[in-house]
Amino acid sequence: MSFGRARRADFLLDPQLTYLNHGTVGVTHRDVLATQRAIVEEIESNPARFLLRELADPQGDLDGEPRVRQAMVPIARFVGTDPDDTVFVDNITTAANAVLRSVPLGSHDEVLVTDLGYGGVSNAAAYVARRAGATLTTVTMPWPAVSAASYVESIAAAITSRTRLLVVDHLTATTALLLPLADIAAACHDRGVAVLADGAHVPGNVPLDIVALGVDWYAANLHKWAFAPRSCGILWCAPHRQADLHPAVISWGLDHGFTAEFDLPGTRDPSAWLAAPAGIDVLHGYGVDAVYRHNHQLAWWAAGTLSERWGTPFVTPESMIGSMVTVQLPASAGDDPRGVQQALHDQRIEVPVMARDGALWTRVSAQVYNDAADIETLADAVAAL
């Protein structure tokens, strides 16, 4: 299987675009979209039967295995969980709200988030802390990253006797760092702190074995790197936490068990969830290890090439990089992230640009449809700004 330009035809991407932004909202594969369309047509052949008698079993009275549960089997195998401990959600925000609203908090308690975390999820943590009269503390994390261990140390140092919960990215949002999550979880548990991990970018980006990480809850998107249609994510919950966990939107499954509560959040289009196994099939069709290898090698090459061309430092260890990398732009690019982003959009280059610590940065995603020529295009465009 050859990757790069040859794979562009597998996606609907505008051929004129240099698309280095897979991480932001994913790009769905043609085969997965076809599967999703077929599911929509199947639903429409008898919507009442499909949605009321085949899709989910919130009250425990269906004869066969509900379609949502069937779809979860290959997903759980891919991410290293038991399907009975794993539910579909529309996205990380939905999953995080469910967990955050289910954790009992009092006015003496503290919730930790990090300054590398995703803003929408940190807002949800701020909201629940505010309602409970609890304290929300934002841990300052090292940046740029020079060692994985320093992240464990920063988090451990921030924990107090009042800390109940840490919300932490497994692969950080705009900075694209693979954090040592198992070590972070162990440090938190040693101090009596529960861990909600945000793995928005992880499935399909780097190998994943959720149970082995030892966290309490793990939320992930499948619509980014696992080629599922949007809106499709998962929430895994450790068995001992399930009795206390409820979706943010309560429906028919209340008090019928963990999966029953999440599997039918009212009437909605379930086609993205049910087509998610087709995304895993695509990864296997390409060769999962070959995808990881191509994407990581291209991201790592981009780190070296762009930082050298732009004359900016890059100090992050390779072990903290998956299929995305965040690189500092040269001072000649100026200090207006929106202006730079617009200038790149005008040249049909799609990458995020952000300001951090007085400099501009771009996060480059490497996917099967990318190759060195895309990186060169970005390098030249930024150098010419």
Ligand SMILES: Cc1ncc(COP(=O)(O)O)c(C=O)c1O
């Ligand atoms: C760490 C992280 N969490 C969450 C999200 C997105 O959240 P949602 O899936 O709810 O849109 C992103 C998006 O890029 C992210 O980087």
